[in-house]
Amino acid sequence: MSEFIDRSTFDHLVQLAALELTDEQAEYLLRELNNQLKAIRELEAIPLDEDVPATWHGVPYTPQISPALRGDDWQPFERPQDILAQAPQMENGYLIVPDIPHTTLE
């Protein structure tokens, strides 16, 4: 149970989240995170009986109200070009991105 998030944990989170921050932003966010950890601690202190289950949707989805599964019928999207028009970089139909650091060693 963490009392607070230290700078190195924070930096690791930033990396996992694929973000990068200025020092000023990092300071602000780290402070806010630690403030909001109070809410987490609150959560830990709430008395919970062993047998209280998790609820993923507040409303219980019984078989009656759950929509049926989808049939296996092909319905092509009419305008894939509208999707691709949003791409920052395309060539010959492919989306282009820089390479991934992935060196193979003997």
Add this chain to the structure above:
Amino acid sequence: MELCDLPAYELTRLLRQRKISATEILASCLARIETVDGRPGSTEPGEISDEDKQTVHAFITVTDDRARAQAMSVDQKLADGEDPGRLAGVPFTVKDIFCVQGTRTTAASRILANFVAPYTATPVARMEAEGALMLGKVNLDEFTYGSSNESSAFQPCPRNPWNPQCVPGGSSGGSVASVAAGEAALSLGTDTAGSIRQPAAFCGVVGLKPTYGRVSRYGLIAFGSSLDCPGPIARNVTDAAMMLQVIAGPDAHDSTAASVPVEDYLAQLETGVRGLRIGLSPDYFKVTYPDELGEYVQQAVPQEFEAAVRRAADLLAQMGAEIIEDVPMPNTRYGIPAYFVISRVEAASNLHRYDGVKYGHRTVEPVRDLNEMYRKSRAEGFGLQPKLRILMGMYVSAAQYSEQYYQRALRVRTLIRRDFDRVFDPNGKYRLHALLTPTTPTTAFPFGAVYGDSVLMQYADQLTVPANHAGVPGISVPGGIAADGLPIGIQFLAADYQEALLLRIARSYEKASEGESWRQVKPMVLQR
């Protein structure tokens, strides 16, 4: 009265009687926007001028061409004797968190500033199919993260039409501001922790959070997937019912849109509250939070708020409802911490897709590799509030913490749900049809008031968020004006899929309080 100030039910009636045209309605709304809105939000706003501070700024994108074409189509249908639709000629705005084909859909974020959606969200499509006129995409807190609309990357952000020095609330700030200022009759907003109800309370309009799963989420840019509810915002209860009628119902594109038949919300709207049991809970007349030592302390909601609720209870009692006092909702106090964890886990995951690969902002800075492209694109595209939620979400969902935080929060959610099950149980002790509570513990606060500082503001969502955890429907309706001249909202909560009941009770209250003097007061921007 200007056309744009008329209720939606009046507009459709006059339209079908051929007394007005859709084109005229549209012209009236566009004129109102011109008068009160000021410039739309932009990512390059320059300085916020004094003039800016007097206007509403509800919009990010005005879609007047689209609306004009829709108005012409409605008028043509009427001329041809065809049915123009149940919302024919009704102007509406759409919170810019919904994809609408061919329009810029920004989520009020730089990361989607130039994203043009290739498809339309189901609720919007349903409204357009019924002849409604889409005026534009309105502003919000970035990715709906916030309760004041201040965090939008598109500035100037919306201002409260009652007092433009105050926030409209959030995250559906633009939605409620556009309706309160008479720019549109209806707006489509979203409610994840109160983000329809709270701004509705702040801006003196009606805001309905339907049951989770009542309205399709297809096309709603996700924040808290298990909490988000699209819902109507209107100036009166009947209009809200009309809009819900159109947008509610199952959708083949949404696996969580329940297969529950859509009732006729208008049919019973005027049937009154005789014999209905409406509960008041002490847990909703205060904000409960832990102090430094972890002990729970309470702060009562301001007297005016409790008074507004009690006055409403009296009116309803006069009309034959049974008011039940002291209904315990003991787990209300746990709503905020559970919400913090659940929503942030879902949000962090929902924001993974904004990576600069296939849409949205990609950095133009030179990058060495893909990871750097990700980092720079996301750093440049996301504001601080999304970054905060992402980091918090990553932290509490990490494998080593998941059991303690995320799983625990899901179990606390069960406790909150049980509160509602208990009081709404038709065979239980209370057998309530609805709960009546204040919507918020404060009126709209001034811009720049550092939210998160005052306890009341940090825990302000405590009165609205339990309904999101439990999935039950809730509606906020105007309940008075506070001493500071700003609106007070009162809230009704009911059991799953009881929107018809909720609307009926709200309508009764609205009718009973029709003559009250505070209803004569107009928002500041409309008084000029």
Add this chain to the structure above:
Amino acid sequence: MTEYEAVIGLETHIQLNTTTKIFCSCKADSWFDPPNSNICPVCSGLPGVLPVLNRVVVEKAVLLAAAMHAEIQPESCFDRKNYFYPDLPKGYQISQYDKPLARGGYLDLPLPDGSRRRVRIHKLHIEEDAGKTKNEHGRRLIDFNRCGVPLVEMVTAPDLRSADEAAQYLIRLRQLLRWLGVSEADMEKAHLRCDANVSIRPKGASYLNPKTEIKNVNSIDAVRDAIAKEIERQIREVEAGHLIETWTLEWEEDSGKLRKMRSKETEADYRYFREPDLLTLYVDNAWKNEILESLPELPLERRQRFIEQYGLPDYDADLLTGERSLSDYFEATVKAYGGDPKRVSNWMMNDVLRILNESNRTAAELKLTPEHLAEILKLLDGGTINTSTAKSLLEKSDSSGKAPSVIVAEEGLAKVSDDSAIRRVCEEVLAENPKEVQNYKGGKVTLIGWFVGQVMRKMGGKADPALTRRILEELLR
């Protein structure tokens, strides 16, 4: 000198052959399509989209689970597996983590020595596929066509003991998948993908040593070769006193070498959590039984039954149960024939299979029906036709679709066993070929075959060859 045994587990991903993807209505198969043409807002991860589960994906997965003797769970759930990769548009893969569709299971692998290796699987779950990336000049090219294709993942226990066994497992798995009709299982088209986990230990030991993971093996042969190489390498290392580290290795097809990879996700924490956009998947008994009505007799079970019931040797049983329609055909023929199943087997293995291979068809596509094949055998047994006529009837009946007896009647193909008719033609042949008769009488007795051939030719192949030969020998004395 320590004797080592290899300990191998396989992780397989199977592409189901549904019409559409798992969570949207795009096509599942877009192998031949131009890049990014088979996409929609859902599978390309646009803002605001939601997944909707394809019912047939569940049905095929349930069928496979039953065939693998796994326990189908009445309730299973979907989870998000979160990580960044350009071919994963949502930034998470929808999979199943702690509540999979089926638990347990096994495949009994027949080994060459007649024994069986029970290869256990821990569980079977369904998930969506990612898109494709390819490298080019320091850039990555991304194609989303394959995003959202339905996959079944099965991970075996480390029960395999050699590279050959691993290859066998994949062969049997592929056979099973095609047999059930749930996947084309073509490894070259990535319908069936496999990663191998390999370790070694002294023979007889029961503990597990650190293992290496082999990726990028795109054919069954590659799996066999790569594993064999890795086992050799590990033995070499251990003999040299080194420890085996848990590397991830990549198989390079062209060079036949294994190369160590730096993994693309360092110690990934996928932060699994329940997918809020999907509901719990309920497979109740009613639905399960409905699905399992189409569960056929499984290939290995049928193989065993053919051996026991029809007295067929292993080789025959194996070949005839290699593919489902072939084995159905065989059995239908046996039933229609009523005679020795081995006879049917011989004809199928020699002649029918040849016809199928040449025309690239399955037995189900043959116009020659099992009843007709049985008829040919009966005609042959009864002496109405001879062997070469029988063989030609196979082709004739297949191309025309007519019953063999009808063709025999129409073309007058009945075997001529009339002594006098044959005798007359024999005399003709001998009279026309005095030189050969001379040579025969001079000692070249092998010419008898040539004489028989000449008679057969004159008689349109219809003469009874044995009788013809006897008559000729008599005439040539």
